[in-house]
Amino acid sequence: QKEVEQDPGPLSVPEGAIVSLNCTYSNSAFQYFMWYRQYSRKGPELLMYTYSSGNKEDGRFTAQVDKSSKYISLFIRDSQPSDSATYLCAIFSNAGGTSYGKLTFGQGTILTVHP
Amino acid sequence: KAGVTQTPRYLIKTRGQQVTLSCSPISGHRSVSWYQQTPGQGLQFLFEYFSETQRNKGNFPGRFSGRQFSNSRSEMNVSTLELGDSALYLCASRPRQGGTEAFFGQGTRLTVV
Numbered sequence: 001q002k003e004v005e006q007d008p009g010p011l012s013v014p015e016g017a018i019v020s021l022n023c024t025y026s027n028s029a030f031q032y033f034m035w036y037r038q039y040s041r042k043g044p045e046l047l048m049y050t051y052s053s054g055n056k057e058d059g060r061f062t063a064q065v066d067k068s069s070k071y072i073s074l075f076i077r078d079s080q081p082s083d084s085a086t087y088l089c090a091i092f093s094n095a096g097g098t099s100y101g102k103l104t105f106g107q108g109t110i111l112t113v114h115p
Numbered sequence: 116k117a118g119v120t121q122t123p124r125y126l127i128k129t130r131g132q133q134v135t136l137s138c139s140p141i142s143g144h145r146s147v148s149w150y151q152q153t154p155g156q157g158l159q160f161l162f163e164y165f166s167e168t169q170r171n172k173g174n175f176p177g178r179f180s181g182r183q184f185s186n187s188r189s190e191m192n193v194s195t196l197e198l199g200d201s202a203l204y205l206c207a208s209r210p211r212q213g214g215t216e217a218f219f220g221q222g223t224r225l226t227v228v
Contacts, residue, residue, distance in 0.1 A: 032215040043119070043205055043219035044158075088158065092215040100170035102148065102160035103207075103217060
C-alpha cells in the first residue's frame with residue numbers, strides 16, 4: 001500500500017464547475033500537507049500549504065485536511081480551462097526528528113476543464 | 116526573484132554512460148532536494164542537501180549520487196545508466212532548514228536509449 005493514495009482520474013468537468021480532488025494517507029505522523037499543480041512539460045508549482053486540520057482558502061482554491069480520517073482535499077471553485085493540469089497532493093515528513101525531510105507525493109489527478 | 120533553474124532541459128544518453136544534472140536554487144535557499152518522476156512510479160524522493168552535506172536519502176541505488184557546493188548549487192550524477200533511468204528529474208529548493216514549502220524547477224528530461 002502506498003503511503004499517499006490519490007485517484008489518478010482523469011477528471012473532465014465543464015467550465016464553472018466545482019472540482020474536488022482527494023488524497024488519503026496512512027502515516028499518522030505526517031504533519032505538513034501541500035497541493036501542487038503541474039502543467040505538461042513543466043515542474044510542479046506549489047498551490048497550497050497547510051499543517052492543521054480544517055480549511056485554508058486562497059482565491060478559488062480551498063485545501064481541507066482531516067487528520068482523524070487521514071484525508072486531504074483540494075476544492076477548485078468556478079473552474080477555468082487554464083486550471084487544466086495534473087494536481088498532486090504531497091506530504092512533508094521529517095527525517096528522524098530532524099528538520100530535514102522529504103515530500104511523499106500522490107500519483108496525481110489529471111484534470112481537464114472544457115469551455 | 117529567479118526561480119529554481121535546472122540544466123540541461125533535455126538529455127539523451129546511451130545505456131552504460133553516466134550523466135550529470137545541475138540545479139541552481141532560488142537565491143537565499145540553502146536546501147536542495149532531487150526527485151525522479153516517471154509515469155509508473157510518480158514523483159519519488161532521491162536525496163536532500165543542506166550546507167554541502169547530504170541530509171536525507173531516498174530508496175535509490177548507489178548509482179545515484181549528488182553534491183552541493185558552497186553557493187548552494189547542486190549536481191546530481193547517475194552512473195552506468197539503465198533504460199529504466201529515463202525520467203524527468205526535478206530539483207526543489209526550500210528557503211531554510213525547517214521550511215517545508217518546496218519550490219520546483221522545470222526539470223531535466225533524461226532519455227536513456
